[in-house]
Amino acid sequence: MPEVSPAPAVACAATRRRKVPTHMSASPDRTALLAELQAALSADAVLRGAEDLRPYECDGLSVLRELPLCVVLPVDREGVRAVLQICQRHGVAVVPRGAGTGLSGGARPIRDAVLLSLARLHHIIAIDRENRTARVQPGVRNLAISEAARPLGLYYAPDPSSQIACSIGGNVAENSGGVHCLKYGLTVHNLLELDVLTATGETLRIGSQALDSPGYDLLALMTGSEGLLGVVTECTVRLLPVPEHVLVLLAAFSSVEAAAESVSAIIAAGIIPAGLEMMDRLAIEAAEDFVHAGYPRDAAAILLCELDGPAVELEERVREVETLLQRHGAGAIRIAEDAATRLLLWKGRKAAFPAVGRLAPDYYCMDGTIPRQRLAEVLGRITAWSAEYGLRVANVFHAGDGNLHPLILYDANAEGQLHAAEEFGRRILELCVAVGGSVTGEHGVGVEKLDSMCVQFNAAELAQLHRIKHAFDPEGRLNPGKAVPSLHRCAELGAMHVHHGQLPFPELERF
């Protein structure tokens, strides 16, 4: 498994603050609520003072901040259930939180709501060697599962760059991916069973220890539901055998188009690499300055291609890939066979976000997906807009699966730059939808992409999503106001948008 960057900054350090809408209007009986929470949990499990709450005021999207009513830190499922039941009695909303590395504001607190941290449910309950599964609590860190399984020759495949810090519960809630998901799938493809508590504290056991389960596929529905449908209190994940051999090719290109064509050529040849990542010049320079991975600074784009399998197969494959890369204009190609070089090559990619973060006071990480064949066109438009807004952009791309991460550099203290960055970002996401992609590949909608959701879905689709939410949480108390925008919001904002060639919201009353 590739190495990871240092732990991402999860606490909210800066001082910038911005007003965000809240969704609880009634003022709850705070004192009684806090007393009940304290009685149900241990004394140190309820945080209420402003200084104690400060580290929780945002997630990885630090520009959106809010202080919650309180933070609760139960240590087991019964504690979580007690919190949910108490909150229900008081009609108070609950925001679940894992490690707070989310990049879309999903775990951002809501004023007048309880922030429910799952961080203290952090035990690996069992690893089943014969069935190749791990049963874990939601606060277990992603990487910890693979570390625990490693002595058995097994690992947990989805590996977000934040894997050293992010929790498996957060991974489930976001359906997180990683650099290996082209071959090994997303979180949803590697889950077997979940224990979920609903907003009222009722237990739902979803999925099974077998390969499927009866009734509707709630496992799929729960994965990626951003904490709106239930609180994950336990999960069983699938473990895979550690590949026999792994090697990484690094190829430099003089144009982004050539790099993109190489990706298509590799896949057209029937090869599914374990990882296939692209970086553009600014991202290369930033990574090189930061971790000295030996990336070629003069390249317009680099491609990292990881192959895994038996040694005999890799010997053939690597020659095949090398030939394809050369035929598509790759300059220097480096092949890393030993673990140390391989990890070094990955380190630059995995540290790309913090590396780019050093280039400017702030950056805004986008997460659109596009059909790969539209890459050159999309990057061309981004470059043009970059000049228009006067904001630099570094591009990191999960090239195999079309997931683009443009990082927009800005300075929030400079007049108007934050606003420009946000507008720029929204235009990128609208472009992703226009070329047949999605506004979010793996970071989720959270609070950040609510407006962009209005571009991707029409009113009937959004209404269907709200009806699903209502089936799970009729009172709308779990992470309210996140992930799915209200029709009202879209109508106000989107009067201008045309969706799938239809008029926007023709069926909605005007007010």
Add this chain to the structure above:
Amino acid sequence: MCIMASCLSPNWSVFDIDQSQTLQVAVQEAHARSQPLAIRGGGSKTFYGRQTPAGDLLDLGGHRGIIDYAPNELFITLRAGTSLQALEAQLAEAGQMLPFEPPHFGPAATIGGTLACGFSGPRRPYAGSARDTVLGMRILNGQGEILRFGGQVMKNVAGYDVSRLMVGALGTLGVLLEVSLKVLPRPDSTVTLVRPMDPVTAIQRMNHWAGQPLPLSATAYDGEHLYVRLSGTGSAVRAAQTRLGGERLPDAEAAAFWVALREQRHVFFQGDAPLWRLAVAPATPPLPLAGQTLIEWGGGQRWLRGARDATALRQLAAEHGGHATLFRGGDRRGEVFHPLTPPLLAMQQRLKAAFDPRAILNSGRLYATL
């Protein structure tokens, strides 16, 4: 690069018919009159699910055609009434396949029916299920609204994962109109090994191997022999073959064996006796059951014949982390799928109502109250 219709065989366009509008009107009218509908693809899987009172037929068989196929992007988008056979032929032409190796259960099988049933074949434990393959869908909900969820890209977390929710719902949540699926290159080389074995060892072996980096693509145990299929590059398959040993089945015989198993034409499946499917944690040792058990999916899928005590069977399956389905035959007016716990059933009923408030879509096919 191959985009849109340019890479499709010419014979496709002749039969391509988009019936979305007609189907939408039919569902809207049924909704207005609260008239139950029976959704039908090719009718190859009418044996599956519960027997329900006849509803008005909603025929998807004419709604067919491939809309977009980009082999280099590893996806295909097609109408739900497209025949599975035609789809697989199209993919094979480009050297690709559906990863989940679906059973057809008849030449009329459509991709929509296959996904509605959630059927996967021998490759399932090693390459993912029908649901894993879905990237996006256009559906009609019970109010006759056309809704699109997911897309053609591998990664998409905007909104709840409604398209994967449709897989296995037996048409009770929505009518599948269009589906986008992930496709994979066909392996260069495939070898099947066979060896006589006792059941305890067979289950142990299948699970021991699954924990090692071997190019497994199917496993089965018929009560006497363990069958192992290896697929991948020639060199990887050869290396694994040397390591595992066992007798190599001639290719034609091997191919016929896996198709017979997938299509339930293997001798085990002959006759009219009820067919039960147990899904359990794969390493579960042989279960104390009378009669022969046919084992697939590395131990995860087990077939039984004959009239059984449903309650006892279900309890046994649940004890091993799974569930039991009356797959074919028997009394299909009762529940054929494993009973859900009361909170799960209540949740699923609310979900059904969220999609199909007047319960007109295949109602009662999955469970009496769904």
